[in-house]
Amino acid sequence: MTNNRQVLLSKLRRSLKDKESSEKFWDAMTKARANRTALLQKGQVDMHAIKESNKVLKTASVANGSLVEEFAENVRRNGGKVFMAKTGEDAMRYVEDLSKRVGAKLIVKAKSLTSDEIEFTHELEKVGIRSVETDLGELIIQLAGETPVHLVMPAAHKSVQQIAKLVSGAVGREVPPEDQAILETVRAYLRQLFLTADIGVSGANIGVAETGSIVIETNEGNGRLVTTIPKIHLVIIGMEKIVSKWEDATYLVKGHSASATGQNMTVYVSVITQHGPLAGSTAGREYHVVILDNGRSRMRDDPWFSDALNCIRCGACMNVCPTYGVAGGHTFGYIYPGPIGIPWTAEVHGLEKATFAHLCISCGLCKEICPVDINIPMMIAKVKEEEVSENGQLLVNDFFMSSEGLAKLASATAPASNWLLRRRATRAVMESLVGVDKRRTLPSFSRKRLRARISPLGSGSGEAGKVVFFPDVYADYNDPQLGVRAVKILLSLGYRVEVPGALRWSGMPYISYGNIAKATAVAKRNLETLKAYLDQGYSVVSTEPTAVYMLREVYPTLAPGEVAERARQMSFPFFGFVQGRLADLELKPAYPTDDAVGFHIPCHERSVSGGRPAIGFLSAAGYKVQVVENGTCCGMAGTFGMKHGDLGYNLSMEVGDHLFRLFRESGRKLVATESSVCSMQIADGVGLKVVHPLHAVEEVAYQRPSS
Amino acid sequence: MQRPTGVQGRPADELVQNFLTSLRDLHVEVHVVKNEKEMVDALRGLVSKAACKSVVVAGIPPRYAGAVRAALAGVKVDFVEDLQGMPEKEAVAVLAAADAGVTWAVNGVALEGAMLEVVYDDSAKLASSLPIIHVALLESSSILRDLAEAMPIVGRAVRDAPAGRKPVISFISGPSKTGDIEMRLLYGVHGPHTVHAVILDWR
Numbered sequence: 055m056t057n058n059r060q061v062l063l064s065k066l067r068r069s070l071k072d073k074e075s076s077e078k079f080w081d082a083m084t085k086a087r088a089n090r091t092a093l094l095q096k097g098q099v100d101m102h103a104i105k106e107s108n109k110v111l112k113t114a115s116v117a118n119g120s121l122v123e124e125f126a127e128n129v130r131r132n133g134g135k136v137f138m139a140k141t142g143e144d145a146m147r148y149v150e151d152l153s154k155r156v157g158a159k160l161i162v163k164a165k166s167l168t169s170d171e172i173e174f175t176h177e178l179e180k181v182g183i184r185s186v187e188t189d190l191g192e193l194i195i196q197l198a199g200e201t202p203v204h205l206v207m208p209a210a211h212k213s214v215q216q217i218a219k220l221v222s223g224a225v226g227r228e229v230p231p232e233d234q235a236i237l238e239t240v241r242a243y244l245r246q247l248f249l250t251a252d253i254g255v256s257g258a259n260i261g262v263a264e265t266g267s268i269v270i271e272t273n274e275g276n277g278r279l280v281t282t283i284p285k286i287h288l289v290i291i292g293m294e295k296i297v298s299k300w301e302d303a304t305y306l307v308k309g310h311s312a313s314a315t316g317q318n319m320t321v322y323v324s325v326i327t328q329h330g331p332l333a334g335s336t337a338g339r340e341y342h343v344v345i346l347d348n349g350r351s352r353m354r355d356d357p358w359f360s361d362a363l364n365c366i367r368c369g370a371c372m373n374v375c376p377t378y379g380v381a382g383g384h385t386f387g388y389i390y391p392g393p394i395g396i397p398w399t400a401e402v403h404g405l406e407k408a409t410f411a412h413l414c415i416s417c418g419l420c421k422e423i424c425p426v427d428i429n430i431p432m433m434i435a436k437v438k439e440e441e442v443s444e445n446g447q448l449l450v451n452d453f454f455m456s457s458e459g460l461a462k463l464a465s466a467t468a469p470a471s472n473w474l475l476r477r478r479a480t481r482a483v484m485e486s487l488v489g490v491d492k493r494r495t496l497p498s499f500s501r502k503r504l505r506a507r508i509s510p511l512g513s514g515s516g517e518a519g520k521v522v523f524f525p526d527v528y529a530d531y532n533d534p535q536l537g538v539r540a541v542k543i544l545l546s547l548g549y550r551v552e553v554p555g556a557l558r559w560s561g562m563p564y565i566s567y568g569n570i571a572k573a574t575a576v577a578k579r580n581l582e583t584l585k586a587y588l589d590q591g592y593s594v595v596s597t598e599p600t601a602v603y604m605l606r607e608v609y610p611t612l613a614p615g616e617v618a619e620r621a622r623q624m625s626f627p628f629f630g631f632v633q634g635r636l637a638d639l640e641l642k643p644a645y646p647t648d649d650a651v652g653f654h655i656p657c658h659e660r661s662v663s664g665g666r667p668a669i670g671f672l673s674a675a676g677y678k679v680q681v682v683e684n685g686t687c688c689g690m691a692g693t694f695g696m697k698h699g700d701l702g703y704n705l706s707m708e709v710g711d712h713l714f715r716l717f718r719e720s721g722r723k724l725v726a727t728e729s730s731v732c733s734m735q736i737a738d739g740v741g742l743k744v745v746h747p748l749h750a751v752e753e754v755a756y757q758r759p760s761s
Numbered sequence: 762m763q764r765p766t767g768v769q770g771r772p773a774d775e776l777v778q779n780f781l782t783s784l785r786d787l788h789v790e791v792h793v794v795k796n797e798k799e800m801v802d803a804l805r806g807l808v809s810k811a812a813c814k815s816v817v818v819a820g821i822p823p824r825y826a827g828a829v830r831a832a833l834a835g836v837k838v839d840f841v842e843d844l845q846g847m848p849e850k851e852a853v854a855v856l857a858a859a860d861a862g863v864t865w866a867v868n869g870v871a872l873e874g875a876m877l878e879v880v881y882d883d884s885a886k887l888a889s890s891l892p893i894i895h896v897a898l899l900e901s902s903s904i905l906r907d908l909a910e911a912m913p914i915v916g917r918a919v920r921d922a923p924a925g926r927k928p929v930i931s932f933i934s935g936p937s938k939t940g941d942i943e944m945r946l947l948y949g950v951h952g953p954h955t956v957h958a959v960i961l962d963w964r
Binding site for chain 1: 927
């Protein structure tokens, strides 16, 4: 195994062992999600509009190379100096030269992730210039000698005791571990530095080309002092932050604050175009803007990674990422942490620093929450692919990428295969040879597959429409009866139903384990199969959330074109497809109870339907339904939770544990979820009966009409 | 710009109410005053309640400057406009020593609860940044609906100013705050701990 992978594993092991920090960090992420949700529930922020508008705006701005020049020209027009830094070293050389020229001894810094990217403070320390972080979180991190654990909450993993100790060290006297005492100490300590610093350094959330202005969003107000009192204001801005016009900034500001902290706006949104006079004096007051490339123009020209430049650094993808929430940003990150940190690290700091990509379990929630709709999962899959092509694939990943073939084999040899898979000896061998964790309950296989089971039913009348049923692996090889139930409902509602023999699995593990070539091949094959049906007006319906997710979110990127686009538009989750027809079905509960059914929303269902149609289905059958959730993933993530060890079962169960606790506290006895793999996770974790909503109702009767 | 207005061109009550609600949600203390006397009383009241000994004032339009001066009689008052020409360090020292800063907001933004500050000298920005108490004065007729309505105004202000004399513009929506200690909300980490909005509701 490569050294980088070993480092990752040992860091992960430490994170999994340090329950206290992990718990604290998870709670912080939970709270961050809750803040965002609370704002959205007020109904004042139209996140959908923000996403759409930001995506179009940012993509166009990033692609428009002339904006950087326009911005620079306007900065110069107002008396500012501009330096285009090709690399981080170039930028730091400029800062050092400037510092030496003006004899700067002290620099105060507002929070700037771009400056963190080029290790600003560290580099200046090397040449004997003191640079102090003034954002409280960044200051804590600087005093601790660490990197930020989160983009927005850099010190979210630190306890008040740890913070008090760090601050005590800085001021040279004991500060009690109390919020107010720390706050007052920091205020007094930094105030002196603000008043005496030679240079103030800020980043910029947005650059506006038409006037050469920057927009800085802060809550603490340190940014206002840093940009005002020192004689020199130095801005470090990534070239991707520049947009064309003022009107463009509105949704960026809204999307940033809503996603970052659940605020309508940060407390201070400042617009700066030059270093203004102070008390009428402009003597020695200089304004410098360093526009940083550092790999960005290469990213812009790379069709795989240009999307990363759309990032507005809100940190929402971190708040929702299940494995980041457990592992923390020091394990799940380099300098840029979290999901979006993966492509950024690979592109800016090098592939070898981005090994933490393997902590991503492909739940897709980062894309769903992103206020710029960045396709983070796809970029992560690409980074994984690059890492794997450099360092080789794990055997267990290869094994699970062969799931379809293995399922075919196990199904053809059932029930012998099932008997074998239940034997502890077999599982021990599978664990040691292949890396499938023996603690994981695996599904059994059915010899008689879906097509054989539904062929006596006929294809149906088609008076209501035509449907291709996409079973994926589970409803074909493991639980074909689930497919039968779905098909019977579709037939009884008057649909014509086909399960094309040429249809393959959806291929999710290829994305999870970074084999884009194979993922693309399976996507093309399936789209080719579906094309003939789409041409005839068929819809594509699946009981497996991941299959619909692949069709809607992944295939259009893998095999872009008119067919993929039509398939995207015509693919539906089963319950979403039938939700308008529930009154035509006589749904009876298979487990009559007065108790509510606990409902789990699978990650891949969140972007598709949010689980609402399945809840409607259960309600129509007379169930009371209680959604039990924490806003993120159950941790199973397809086959990830079946893999042996820390980078598999252990991490999966650690993520799952937070959800298991909620299920236990809920007191629910029966759980329903649409995803086959989420079922396994919750059943293993909580020991409750978990059923697909279709199995929660009695099978709908359907007789083939006699001709 | 079209904006909902009530009788006689005054802002719609709903708009003002939304602004007040947003500000209160954001931990801003709100004072709606109906005439100059009420304004003087409100200002005097909050300065004396906080036992302020020195106050800095910035950007108040001439039509209200007299009333502000009257309200602050008895405490040390510095108008930043009078600090012009003073060595920078000394001016900053005056601002840093003040117990409160009284400043002008050109617009209110109802939905986001923000107050728009436009300054052409950084000393005015420091009046709302350095003291522990910030008092912003604004007219109810200046209240805009939301950020989308405010942003073009910002753009215009920047565009229209001559090169090299561009304003610094800040939206301020509450006291300086941080969540960096175990995500607990704490006020006054660098800037004001308390923000008052005095809304002049008679023009």
